[in-house]
Amino acid sequence: MVRVAILGATGYSAKEAIRLLLAHPHAQITALTTRQDDLPHLGDVHPSLRGRLDLRLENLNAAQLAERADCAFCCLPHAASAEVIKEILPLGMRAVDLSADYRLNDPAVYKKWYDHDHPDAARMAKTVYGLPELYRERIPKSQLVANPGCYPTSTILPLAPLLKAGLISPDGIIVDSKSGVSGAGRTPKLNFHYPEANESFSAYGVGTHRHMPEIDQVLSDFGGKTTEVIFTPHLVPMDRGILTTTYSTPTKPVDAATILAELRKFYANEPFVRVVDGLPTTKDVTNTNYCDLTARVVRGRVVTISVIDNLIKGAAGAAVQNFNLMYGFEETTAL
Amino acid sequence: MVRVAILGATGYSAKEAIRLLLAHPHAQITALTTRQDDLPHLGDVHPSLRGRLDLRLENLNAAQLAERADCAFCCLPHAASAEVIKEILPLGMRAVDLSADYRLNDPAVYKKWYDHDHPDAARMAKTVYGLPELYRERIPKSQLVANPGCYPTSTILPLAPLLKAGLISPDGIIVDSKSGVSGAGRTPKLNFHYPEANESFSAYGVGTHRHMPEIDQVLSDFGGKTTEVIFTPHLVPMDRGILTTTYSTPTKPVDAATILAELRKFYANEPFVRVVDGLPTTKDVTNTNYCDLTARVVRGRVVTISVIDNLIKGAAGAAVQNFNLMYGFEETTAL
Amino acid sequence: MVRVAILGATGYSAKEAIRLLLAHPHAQITALTTRQDDLPHLGDVHPSLRGRLDLRLENLNAAQLAERADCAFCCLPHAASAEVIKEILPLGMRAVDLSADYRLNDPAVYKKWYDHDHPDAARMAKTVYGLPELYRERIPKSQLVANPGCYPTSTILPLAPLLKAGLISPDGIIVDSKSGVSGAGRTPKLNFHYPEANESFSAYGVGTHRHMPEIDQVLSDFGGKTTEVIFTPHLVPMDRGILTTTYSTPTKPVDAATILAELRKFYANEPFVRVVDGLPTTKDVTNTNYCDLTARVVRGRVVTISVIDNLIKGAAGAAVQNFNLMYGFEETTAL
C-alpha cells in the first residue's frame, strides 16, 4: 500500500485525484494539505466526498510529509509546487506534479512565460514529461513526474504521431482549443461567475497562453523538428471537457485514411486512446481517462479533432496513470 | 425628456435598466454612479452596451446628482440606498428604489431581517410598494417608489387576488420558488462560480430569506388578513427567470376553473399579466416584463405556478413601469 | 460470476447500468437487447462505452435470454417490461425491473394511472419494492425486484422515517420535486430539444404524474397510515439530479434538531444515505449512489430537502444495489 499525500487539496484536480485514489486498491490517502489558514474537514471542502475519507486539511512541512506519505500528488500553483517538491524529494518521497513547474525543460523559457525564476531550475531538464503514450519507458524509473497540461495533452496526442511519421509539416500548425470552465480552477472571478460564463463563448489568452511553449517543446522533442504552434484557447459554457481542433499542412498530398491508419498504428496498444471514425464529442469521454481522436483532410489540410476530460486525462486521471507506472501497478488501475 | 441617473450602475439590474431606458423616448440617462474607486466607461463595465451611451461612471454626491438628473433609478445595496435617497429627495429628485429599503413598512421588521437600523425609518411606512397591479393609483403621486423584490412579485401576483376574493386561506401557504443565478447579483462567490452552480440545483435561505417578510406584508395588506408564508427559494442553473409554485388551502372546495376565472377577472386589463391555461415556462417571459401564471387544484389544494424574468418584471422592467406611471407616460413605454 | 442481460439497452438508465456492471467483479454482461430493428454495436449507441464491451444489440426471445443470462436488468418501458418478465421468470431467470410495472401493488391503481390492464397482474402484490433502506430483508429472497422510481426514492427517503416515527402527519404533505432532463429519457421531443429546455424551468404533470400513487403506496405501507401527497414535478435545465423539497405538518410542535436526530438514527447504518446539516445540492451526489438529505422547521412546518442522482440512486445504481443484495454480494460493490 502506497501512502499518498494530496498537496493543495481544495481544487478540482485534487478532488478528482482523491476520488480516483479512494477506489485504488494499492493507494491510501494519508494526508491532505492546504496553504490556507482554515483547516476544514475534507467533506466540507468537497461535499461530494462526505463520508468517504475522514481527514482534515493540514498545513504540513516537508519533514512531516515525508513521515506520513510515500508519494505526493502536488496540486499547488506553479512556483509553490516547485518550492515543496525540491524539499520533499531529498527526503525520499516521490511525486506527481500536476502544476506546470517541471513540464518545461528550459529555465529561460519558463521565466519568459511564467514571469519569475524557477525555484528548482536544475531539476527541470531531467524530469520526465508524464505523457505515457510518448514517454512511458522513462516513467517507472522516475522519482518525479511532470503531469502534462490539459490543452497540451489534447493537442499532442493527435499531432505527435503525425509529426514523428513525417506526414505533416511542423510549420504553421494551428491549434484551436475549447475548454470547459473547470479548467480555470476553483477561485471565483468575474469571468467565471455563472451569469457571465453561462450562455457565452469566448477566446482568451490568444497567443499568450502558457501551454503554447509546452506544446512546442513536446512536439519538437518527439517529432524531432522545431515546431511552433499558433494556439488559441476558448472557454465553453460547460463544466468539463476539452476539444482541440488542429490544422496542419501535409508534407505531401494525403487522404484521411492514411492519417487515420497512422494514428491507429501508433495507438494500437494504448489503453486510453481511442482512434475513432466518427466525430467525437467531449461527452464521450466525460469522467473517463480516454482521449478520443479522429482526422479529416479538408482542401488539402489535415484536420484533427480530439477530446479529453480536462480534469481526468487532462489532470488527475493522467496523474493516477503515472502513479501506476511509477509503482509498477497495472496502468489502468482505478481508471 | 426626463433626465435619469442610474445609481450603482455596475450590476445586472442596472444594466437592464440602462438598456431599457436607452429605448425610452422620454428618458435620457445623464449620470451613472458607482461607489467604487475605478470609474470605467459604461462599455467597459457592460460590454453589451458598447457604443450605446458615451458615459463614464462617476462618484457623485447628492447635490451634484440633483443638478444633473430629475429621477434616480437606485440600484444600490440596502442601507446604502436609503442613505442616498434620504439626501436626494429633499433636493427635489424623484426615485425608483430597486433595493429593499422602502419595501417594508415597519422599522422593527426591517431591523430584524436586515440586522441594522433603517437609515430613513420615517419614510418607510409612507412609501408606496411599486407593484402597479395592486397599487397603481398610488404611484403617480409618489416622489419615491419602492420597486418590489423578484420573489415577492412572482409570489404576490398569483396569490393576492385569491386572498382578496376569499378563495384561499391565509394560513399555511407554501411558496416554493426557483430562481436563475443572476438573482444573486454580480459579485463573484464560490456558490455562483460556474463549475459549482452549473449542473446543480439547490435550496438556500430556507425560512430565513429576506423576501419572506416582504411577501407576508403585501399579502396581509392587500388580502386584508394576516398572512405568513413558508418560503423556500432555490437556485436554478440558468441565467434568469423565476418560477414560483404555491400551495394553499381553499376556504371551501373549489376547482381550477373557478380559480382561473378569478385570476382572469382580476388581471383582465393588465398589460403585463397573462393568465394562461397551459403550464408556463420561464423562457416564455425571458427578456419581457410579463408575468405568466396559471392554477390547478390537486387533491383539494390550490396550486399556482407563475413565471417572470427576475431582472425585468422582477427588477428593471418593473422599475421602468413605475417610472412611466410616475411621469404619466404610457405604462408600457419601452417595455 | 452472474451473467447479466440488459433489456432495452439504448436508454440512459441502461447505459449507466452497463457502465456500473463493467466494474463489477461478480457480474458479466452477456446480452444487450433492443426492440428496434437496427442492431448496432454498443459503442455506436453509447459512444462513451466504445471499446469497453464488444457486444451488438440483439432482438432476443425469452428462451434465448434464459440460455445466455442468469439475471435481467429490465430497462424497457412499462407494459413492455412486464410482458418480458412474465416469460423469463418461469425459465429460471431473476430480474431487476427498472420500469414502473411491479412497483404498484394494486392492478386497479395501475390501470387508472397507466391507462391499460397490467400484463402480469398476479405478480404485482407479491413483488418487493426494491428500496433497500426500507425493505432490505425482503430483497435477497426475491426472484424479481421492482426498482423504485426516481422521484419516489428522493421523496420516500426523507419522509418515511418521520411518518413511521409519528413525527409528521400523513395529511396534506406537499412534495415539490425538481429533476434534470435525463429523467425524461432519450427520445427526442420538442420539450427536451436543447434550445427549448435550456435556460428554462417549468412544472409539468401537476397532480397527474404517475409517481404520485407510487409515493402514496410506499409511504402508506411503511408509515402505517394512509398517505396522499400533493406532488409537483419540475424540469431543471441540467443533465441529471433530483432535488425534492417536502412540506409537512408535525403531529406536535417540533424543532429541526429532533427531526434530524430521527433521520440520523434511522439511517445510522445505511451506506448510501447521508443526513447532513447543511443544504445539499444535486452536484454533491452526481455520479454517486448517495441520497443526501436534511430538514428544517419553518413557521411550524417540517421542510425536508433531499438530493439524488436520478440515473444512479434513482435508477441504475439502485438496481445494482438490489442486484448485490439478491446475490449476496457486498451491498456497495461497484457503487
Place this chain on the structure above:
Amino acid sequence: MVRVAILGATGYSAKEAIRLLLAHPHAQITALTTRQDDLPHLGDVHPSLRGRLDLRLENLNAAQLAERADCAFCCLPHAASAEVIKEILPLGMRAVDLSADYRLNDPAVYKKWYDHDHPDAARMAKTVYGLPELYRERIPKSQLVANPGCYPTSTILPLAPLLKAGLISPDGIIVDSKSGVSGAGRTPKLNFHYPEANESFSAYGVGTHRHMPEIDQVLSDFGGKTTEVIFTPHLVPMDRGILTTTYSTPTKPVDAATILAELRKFYANEPFVRVVDGLPTTKDVTNTNYCDLTARVVRGRVVTISVIDNLIKGAAGAAVQNFNLMYGFEETTAL
C-alpha cells in the same frame, strides 16, 4: 405601413423576425404561413408571443399571399423557399429570403452542395447577397434579397476588409466557427436532445458544411481573388451566439494595430459592427444586431475573432436590416 407575411412561421428565425417586426413602426404582420396541417395560433407555437399578435398560422398560396402582404420574410427550408419565391415575385411582392436558396450565384455549385437542381436557377446570379456592410448600395433597388447565412456573416465581416485591402492572402484561410444550438433549428433530433447536447462540445460537418461555398463566393467576389477557406463548424452547449476564429497569412509582415486600423477604417460608419480592442464574447451581442470583432497577430499569423447572435445578425436582425434598406426606412429601425 408595409404589410409583411412570415412564411414558415414555426422556427426560431421566424419567431425572432416576428418579435422584431412587432416593434417596427412601419411594418404590420398580416399573415403567418406554415406547410404543416395543423394551423395553431401564434401564441401556441411561440408562447413568448402570447397576446402580442392575434393571428393563426395558415396554408397560403401565392395569389392569396400577394393580396394580403407586400413583403415576405421567407423562413422556409432551402428549395421550398425558392418554390414560393418564384411564384410571389411576379405577383409584385418583395421578399427577404432567410433560406440559402439565393445566396449562391452558380446553379452548379448549388447542385453540388444541396444535392438537387435549383428550382429558380435563373434568378440566382442576379440576386443581391444581403450583407449591407458589403453590398448596401444594391439592396434598395432589389425586389429580392438573399439574407446571409449565420456562419458566413461572422466569417466574412472580419475577413472581407483584410482581403480587399490586400493585407492577407486568400490562400489557406482557416475558419474555426462555434455556434449555439438554436442554429440547428427547432426540429427535435437526438444530437440536439438536451441530455446529449448539454455539457458537450463537438465538431460537425468538417469540410462538408454548406456555408463553406457561400463564404468562398463572397470573399472571392468582394476581395477580388479566388478564396477557398477550410471551414469547421462546432456545436456549443448554449442557446445562441456564434464565435468565429480565423487564421490567415499576411501578405507581408504585419502587426495587430495595422489590422485593427484597417478594420476600424472600413467599419467607421457602420451601425452594427463594433471593432473592439478586447476579446469579445458571444454574450456581448446576445439579442442584438451587432457583430463585435477584433484581431491579433500570433507568430506571424493574423487571427480574427468575431461574435454575432446567430438568430439576430445571423438571421432575423439582418433580415430586418435588409427590409429597412429595401423600403427606405432608417437602417437601424426596430434593431
